Amino acid sequence: MPLTDSPAKPHDHSLCIEDALGQARLICEQRNVRLTAIREQVLGLIWQSHKPIGAYDLLEQLAKTHHAAKPPTIYRALEFLQDNGLIHKIESQNAFLGCAHVGGHHHGQFLICTICGTAQEIDEKIVSSALENASQAHGFRIQSFVIEIKGLCATCQDL
């Protein structure tokens, strides 16, 4: 669960980062997979903000301290982090975001602000059950889904 329920509001973001990295270490230990230095560094970079970040922006950051970093370096780390439920891809932006609900089985549901760029992950039963109902009505069996809602976050509405 996220440390802040509304990432667009000011908050002590260093706690978000610490929490995310701590949880990631736990999860990886539980799953017996290796959260290597590169992978952890990339996860840390993704958690630098609550805005989805592109692979090449990550690469640029990573390359500052890791001279050998090339596109495959990043994409491999991203694949690992996705496979282990630590990040999500925002399909409509070709960008990546730290998962705010690590551990649970879920597909992403995102509220993405068109002004400040912040993406908030939510996990609303009403949404998933509506999808389930609508799909069933068409004889369709859900395996996964992409939900990306664009609009104005509470903070940016007040500007």
Place this chain on the structure above:
Amino acid sequence: MPLTDSPAKPHDHSLCIEDALGQARLICEQRNVRLTAIREQVLGLIWQSHKPIGAYDLLEQLAKTHHAAKPPTIYRALEFLQDNGLIHKIESQNAFLGCAHVGGHHHGQFLICTICGTAQEIDEKIVSSALENASQAHGFRIQSFVIEIKGLCATCQDL
């Protein structure tokens, strides 16, 4: 409205194409925009099937009869068709699909079969109202959304 309520089922698809092109001509006339030969041809190519098709696949098709076709040719046509509500982009596939509900104001909701590739556009109030409720609960005001549901269509479940 679509001629078939379940595009994965066998049907006379030439009617889908005719209907889509006919509606497009009407809409463009109403809106006083020009459905040029290239644009109409691209729309026809998109409607060759109910599977989302990528820009470069379209380009390859178009180039058969239109030697001068280059990436901008396709992307301009795609932009026009999107702007006028005649096609949708499937974000998770970087591919394009004919709109099954031209005329009405709507964002897309898609059921995409992971076996046969068919994408069915739906427009379910229960989905949009669930999104609205969930967003409001987080103080978020919706402008648009991306809904792409992956799974098995009725036909492919029976295989």
Place this chain on the structure above:
DNA sequence: GGCGGCAATGATATGATATAACAATATCAA
């Protein structure tokens, strides 16, 4: 400790998707 197998990373190249910028042409109303 040394060996062998496998996971991870390095390195190079290329594929796939999308747009910028400017020139040439077509359309259409005045």
Place this chain on the structure above:
DNA sequence: TTGATATTGTTATATCATATCATTGCCGCC
């Protein structure tokens, strides 16, 4: 006809992602 605007042509480049093979690091086993 002519000028304004939309469309298309053309070239180049930006952006996103993966294939392939070599090398290195990790770890259990002898």
